[in-house]
Amino acid sequence: MLHIVVCIKQVPDSREIRIDPNTNTLIRQGVPSIVNFYDLHGLEEALRIKDQHGARITVVTMGPPPAEKSLKECISLGADEAVLVTDRKFAGADTLATSYVLAKTIQKVEQEWGPADIVFCGKQTLDGDTGQVGPGIACRLNLEQLTYVGKVVRVDPEARRVRVHRYLEDGIEVVETSMPVLITALKELNEVRRASLPGMIRAARYKPVTWTTADFPDIEVSKIGLKGSPTIVAKTWVPEARKIEGEMISGDTPEQIAEQLTAKLWESDLAEKLGWI
Amino acid sequence: MARERTNDQMPDWSNYRGVLVFVEQRNGIAKNVSWQLLGAGKKLADKLDVSLMALVVGDQVEHLAREAVYYGADKVFLCEGPELKDYRTRPYSRITLKLIEEIKPEICLFGATATGRDLAGAIATHLPTGLTADTTELDVEPHPSRLLLASRPAFSEKMMATILCKQYRPQMATARAGVFQALPRDPGRQGEIVRIDNPMSEDQIAAKVVEFIEQRGGVNLEDAEIIVAGGRGLGGPEPFKMLQELADALGGVVGASRACVDAGWIKHEHQVGQTGCTVRPKLYFAIGISGAVQHTVGMSNSEVIVAINKDPNAPIFQIAHYGIVGDLFTIVPAITREVKKRRAAKLDPTAAFRA
Numbered sequence: 023m024l025h026i027v028v029c030i031k032q033v034p035d036s037r038e039i040r041i042d043p044n045t046n047t048l049i050r051q052g053v054p055s056i057v058n059f060y061d062l063h064g065l066e067e068a069l070r071i072k073d074q075h076g077a078r079i080t081v082v083t084m085g086p087p088p089a090e091k092s093l094k095e096c097i098s099l100g101a102d103e104a105v106l107v108t109d110r111k112f113a114g115a116d117t118l119a120t121s122y123v124l125a126k127t128i129q130k131v132e133q134e135w136g137p138a139d140i141v142f143c144g145k146q147t148l149d150g151d152t153g154q155v156g157p158g159i160a161c162r163l164n165l166e167q168l169t170y171v172g173k174v175v176r177v178d179p180e181a182r183r184v185r186v187h188r189y190l191e192d193g194i195e196v197v198e199t200s201m202p203v204l205i206t207a208l209k210e211l212n213e214v215r216r217a218s219l220p221g222m223i224r225a226a227r228y229k230p231v232t233w234t235t236a237d238f239p240d241i242e243v244s245k246i247g248l249k250g251s252p253t254i255v256a257k258t259w260v261p262e263a264r265k266i267e268g269e270m271i272s273g274d275t276p277e278q279i280a281e282q283l284t285a286k287l288w289e290s291d292l293a294e295k296l297g298w299i
Numbered sequence: 300m301a302r303e304r305t306n307d308q309m310p311d312w313s314n315y316r317g318v319l320v321f322v323e324q325r326n327g328i329a330k331n332v333s334w335q336l337l338g339a340g341k342k343l344a345d346k347l348d349v350s351l352m353a354l355v356v357g358d359q360v361e362h363l364a365r366e367a368v369y370y371g372a373d374k375v376f377l378c379e380g381p382e383l384k385d386y387r388t389r390p391y392s393r394i395t396l397k398l399i400e401e402i403k404p405e406i407c408l409f410g411a412t413a414t415g416r417d418l419a420g421a422i423a424t425h426l427p428t429g430l431t432a433d434t435t436e437l438d439v440e441p442h443p444s445r446l447l448l449a450s451r452p453a454f455s456e457k458m459m460a461t462i463l464c465k466q467y468r469p470q471m472a473t474a475r476a477g478v479f480q481a482l483p484r485d486p487g488r489q490g491e492i493v494r495i496d497n498p499m500s501e502d503q504i505a506a507k508v509v510e511f512i513e514q515r516g517g518v519n520l521e522d523a524e525i526i527v528a529g530g531r532g533l534g535g536p537e538p539f540k541m542l543q544e545l546a547d548a549l550g551g552v553v554g555a556s557r558a559c560v561d562a563g564w565i566k567h568e569h570q571v572g573q574t575g576c577t578v579r580p581k582l583y584f585a586i587g588i589s590g591a592v593q594h595t596v597g598m599s600n601s602e603v604i605v606a607i608n609k610d611p612n613a614p615i616f617q618i619a620h621y622g623i624v625g626d627l628f629t630i631v632p633a634i635t636r637e638v639k640k641r642r643a644a645k646l647d648p649t650a651a652f653r654a
Contacts, residue, residue: 036454039454040457041457048454048457116429117423117430117432118423118424118427118428118429118430121424149454150432151432151433152430152432152433153420153432154416154419154420154423154430154432156420157388157416157417157420157421157424158421158424160421161392161420161421161424161425166388166389166505166506167388167421168506169413169416169417169420170413185509188413189413190412190413190414192325192514193511193512193513193514194511194512194514195510196508196509196511196512197506197507197508198506198507199506199507200505251429252427252428252467253431253463253464254462254463254464254465255460256448256461256462256463257461258453258458258459258460259458259459260457260458260459260592261458261459261592261596266617266620268604268606268617268618268619268621268622269621269622270616270621270624271621271622271623272623272624272625275633276625276626276632276633277633277637279623279625279633279634280630280633280636280637281637283605283621283634283637284634284637284641286621287603287605288641292581292582292602292603295581296525296550296581296582298641298642298645299645
């Protein structure tokens, strides 16, 4: 039977974050935590593969203890097991340190429940927006890598091949590769189901497996958390709109305004650049 | 992204020098972002007094190596082979990695495209080093620190953050398309082209690209010279037809603020700014757009901005070259008529007398 690992992250819903206009700082209070929604599309695709071929689904996350809530949500949707990797030492990790811990976690998951055939990640997280953790995990575990996947065309457990559509800026790439493979999910991939009643009951009773650094005897402390993160944020600022001495155009009728505006545009060097004259 | 730490002790990186840009292409046609990155990379290389290098990978792409020189590269590494026709993570990352290990650039830049992100993510992990995603501003501190100041929007583009990588080399970043400016193409420019080998053969590559379905007819905001963009002030999907008429008259395309896209008035491909795209047209009409930072960060580099809004206090007027306070529903059609009249006059100079 296929074993599918789904990596998720509990994130603040950044769409809800506002900037305090007086202090230019983020207002985090009252911002809800959600499962990064791209990750949920990864889980949904795993569930569809499970429905079709049969599979065991293990969900993993690295985060603080409250991330358990997101894992339970995944259980309610149909995941078999959920693992929370949590430790203060993991805090402050950038994408490099995060992919290290998640790769270690997936290796440990494989020891517990068998080798992973497919690993799903979201294309990126809402709070980091980098899309770098997926390729990082694939690189560390030597997995085939299929990013920006908008459609899984077929999964063939016998031939151990998968065919997907990657949605790129200029078109759709139809590509096929072998398992084990890491796939990063777009929201076009599928529509996420709702939790079933038995799923919700199971989730309510479910206690995620929790691992700390103590559960990883060979983990290199220099590669985790802040210490293992090459990138540092030197400063943050709120971009100020470039202010310019603009010209206001007014008139008694729309026609007058339009006449004045077009006259200005046609007199400027734009007209020549754009081939109007 | 980690918080700042106090450790300012930097290792000796004096054997890492130069700026390397990855040139992205499909079927022998380079992505514009590649030349934009060479433009950005040139500034960094000049400040650091080092050479600007480019890497071109593909099948029959020698002409792109020459183009890279025309766009500012001093030295271009060229890796060609039929197995390299389509981008695939394994061979492309192996080639790039091997080159980086050999030439030791201090800075490596990739487009923040699907391909650039896929490739850079794999390479940074392998090296390992720090990688900053989706940068919109690039600068360097002068010698001796030579630090890349990679700045990017954060928190749904509500803030900017400058990211440093002090303890590792090379410093890597992906950069957003449409933000940086390419140098003017100079076919007289001289540079060195160095061929390199692909260490992988086809049978070592599991991934097979079956087909590429090109998407034409979509909106290309990034390359558009004129954008007529609408915002919440339009009140619904219907007025976008009016904007399309103005765009057609001007020879431009229609853009939209996120609010309109979220409301379902227009497709996502029209979105400018926040998680949409960054544009730099010659002429930008902001119609019924108030001018929230999330939007302006994506369009404020337009050469000429015309804002039309009923609210005289709308922040968009602070960045507009021409501002019109009034009812967009009467003003926009009037402008369309006037534009048509003027353009007809160019095609037929006598028309002006008959109008």
